[in-house]
Amino acid sequence: MRLLLYVLLNVLWVPIYLIGLICYMVPILLARGRVSGTAYEPFNGRLLYHLMGTRPDAAALQLAPGLPAANRGTLDLLVRPMAWTSKVTGHVPGAFRYPPPRPTSEGAMVGARCEFLDKALRDHVGTGDQVVILGAGWDTRAYGLLAGRGVSIFEVDAPATQAVKRAALAKTSLDASHVIFVTCDFNRQSWLDALEAHGFDPHRRTFVLWEGVTMYLEEQAIQSTLRAVATLPPGSRIAFDFFTREWIDGVAGRMGQWALVATYGESLAFGFSVLPDFEGRLGAYMAEHGLVLENCRPMGDEREGRVPYGGLAVGVTPEA
Numbered sequence: 001m002r003l004l005l006y007v008l009l010n011v012l013w014v015p016i017y018l019i020g021l022i023c024y025m026v027p028i029l030l031a032r033g034r035v036s037g038t039a040y041e042p043f044n045g046r047l048l049y050h051l052m053g054t055r056p057d058a059a060a061l062q063l064a065p066g067l068p069a070a071n072r073g074t075l076d077l078l079v080r081p082m083a084w085t086s087k088v089t090g091h092v093p094g095a096f097r098y099p100p101p102r103p104t105s106e107g108a109m110v111g112a113r114c115e116f117l118d119k120a121l122r123d124h125v126g127t128g129d130q131v132v133i134l135g136a137g138w139d140t141r142a143y144g145l146l147a148g149r150g151v152s153i154f155e156v157d158a159p160a161t162q163a164v165k166r167a168a169l170a171k172t173s174l175d176a177s178h179v180i181f182v183t184c185d186f187n188r189q190s191w192l193d194a195l196e197a198h199g200f201d202p203h204r205r206t207f208v209l210w211e212g213v214t215m216y217l218e219e220q221a222i223q224s225t226l227r228a229v230a231t232l233p234p235g236s237r238i239a240f241d242f243f244t245r246e247w248i249d250g251v252a253g254r255m256g257q258w259a260l261v262a263t264y265g266e267s268l269a270f271g272f273s274v275l276p277d278f279e280g281r282l283g284a285y286m287a288e289h290g291l292v293l294e295n296c297r298p299m300g301d302e303r304e305g306r307v308p309y310g311g312l313a314v315g316v317t318p319e320a
């Protein structure tokens with residue numbers, strides 16, 4: 001009954017949703033190739049969790065009107081009606097449940113990522129640590145989950161994308177005075193060198209958050225990032241997600257690739273090959289780059305011998 005009502009109301013809202021979609025897509029298309037469009041995908045997910053009451057992220061709601069594609073039209077004609085419909089009907093689709101149901105569908109990927117990475121941050125970030133958010137996009141953890149925890153926070157991103165984030169923070173009066181912003185192109189530069197020029201201390205324990213980024217990078221950038229974390233003090237960590245090579249090369253991955261290029265002008269590059277042994281292969285890859293695999297899980301079909309579409313991992317710098 002709830003599901004039926006949910007579907008009926010959503011069908012009624014289609015004309016409103018279409019106008020909201022235009023408000024969303026126009027700024028993305030205007031900045032295509034310059035500013036990350038894919039950064040909106042996880043942001044929209046986290047915004048909807050907040051509005052649906054499943055994962056609080058007040059900073060995302062505050063930041064939204066400052067971001068070109070999360071403008072008033074998008075919020076009032078797309079995001080809020082979706083959240084309202086879920087609230088009044090009592091039906092929360094799998095993609096917006098937090099934590100999401102298992103096995104993790106492709107639609108629930110953002111929730112699975114958030115659940116795993118939020119937990120890694122909560123478990124391993126302590127007072128005095130440094131936190132580096134690589135490819136920060138519109139991530140708001142620095143202004144929510146990590147705020148007031150006595151840690152030094154660095155957000156690293158491509159220059160044009162970071163400029164849009166900083167303008168949005170200023171417009172929406174979100175306090176970013178505790179965050180150090182550093183620009184870098186991960187495929188061409190060392191983020192560690194860039195950070196060191198901005199007060200990063202390579203002798204302090206550090207947690208590197210790398211959400212939704214590996215798939216857009218060349219493999220040498222993946223390898224140099226893992227090696228860079230391995231030079232940091234013991235107990236430093238990197239937590240990240242990835243797509244599997246098998247999924248990217250398969251039919252679903254090729255369709256996903258097409259949709260990404262068509263919508264955002266961005267394409268998938270790196271995929272981690274996980275067959276025949278997800279954990280074994282991931283552990284060996286981390287070891288090759290100086291890290292110990294501390295925790296991991298596949299996303300997608302988790303049965304033995306099946307190919308998951310992605311995975312989540314935490315690597316730690318070992319004692320010398």
Ligand SMILES: C[S@@+](CC[C@H](N)C(=O)[O-])C[C@H]1O[C@@H](n2cnc3c(N)ncnc32)[C@H](O)[C@@H]1O
Nearest residue numbers: 036038039042135136137158161185186211212
């Ligand atoms: C899908 S978004 C994820 C944003 C954020 N981590 C999140 O989960 O909300 C990918 C981010 O990686 C950044 N990125 C992708 N390729 C990059 C590169 N070569 N150098 C620097 N940043 C890059 C984009 O600018 C964008 O902010």
